[in-house]
Amino acid sequence: MxxxxxxxxxxxxxxxxxxxxxxxxxxxxxxxxxxxxxxxxxxxxxxxxxxxxxxxxxxHAMLLVKNLEIIRDFYNDIIVKHPNTIFESENFHSLPEGALISILKQDDLQLDEGKIWEYVIKWGKGEKF
Structure with a gap:
């Protein structure tokens, strides 16, 4: 031990x-x-x-909720600033629809809109990168 x-x-x-x-x-x-x-x-x-x-x-349920919000905000900030981390991931095609929608709803996603659509199409087809 x-x-x-x-x-x-x-x-x-x-x-x-x-x-x-x-x-x-x-x-x-x-x-x-x-x-x-x-x-x-x-x-x-x-x-x-x-x-x-x-x-x-x-x-302490509210404490847990607050901590989850802090974690969510932390990861959303990473996704917004470095979207290729997600979009070019080997497992991007298996990302749940709800998670993808949540990412796409980010107003300040730092990625060209045309490129985002390419990724979404590949995700829809289930293609790996």
Whole structure:
């Protein structure tokens, strides 16, 4: 098993769970809870990981939505600035229709419109590049 770097705070929470079956998350910061999930996963504490996932979904759904929005915006920015990364990908032909439509709806896609249509036609035919 690889060496795992665990803070004393997280170690204390996990040890209390292992020996007492009790975990108290109410006073912990969100980032600490996410760290506990990651470390519990590395330690293969499946039951604890599942409990923590359920806790996060039930108690911090808006945090998850916000993080997903940040990730989506990050990738949309990459796609807009470097569309060839997607359009010239070996797997472009297998891109789901909804994903392609989402990309094409980007107003500031930095690619010639004629070239975009060529890619869309090749996608429609299922052709590889």
């Amino acid at each position: 690889p060496k795992i770097n665990i803070s004393i705070k997280i170690f204390s929470v996990i040890i209390k769970y292992i020996y007492g079956g009790i975990i108290s998350l109410e006073k912990l910061e969100n980032s600490t809870i996410f760290d506990i999930v990651n470390i519990s996963n590395e330690l293969e504490l499946g039951e604890l990981v599942e409990y923590l996932k359920t806790y996060i979904v039930n108690n």
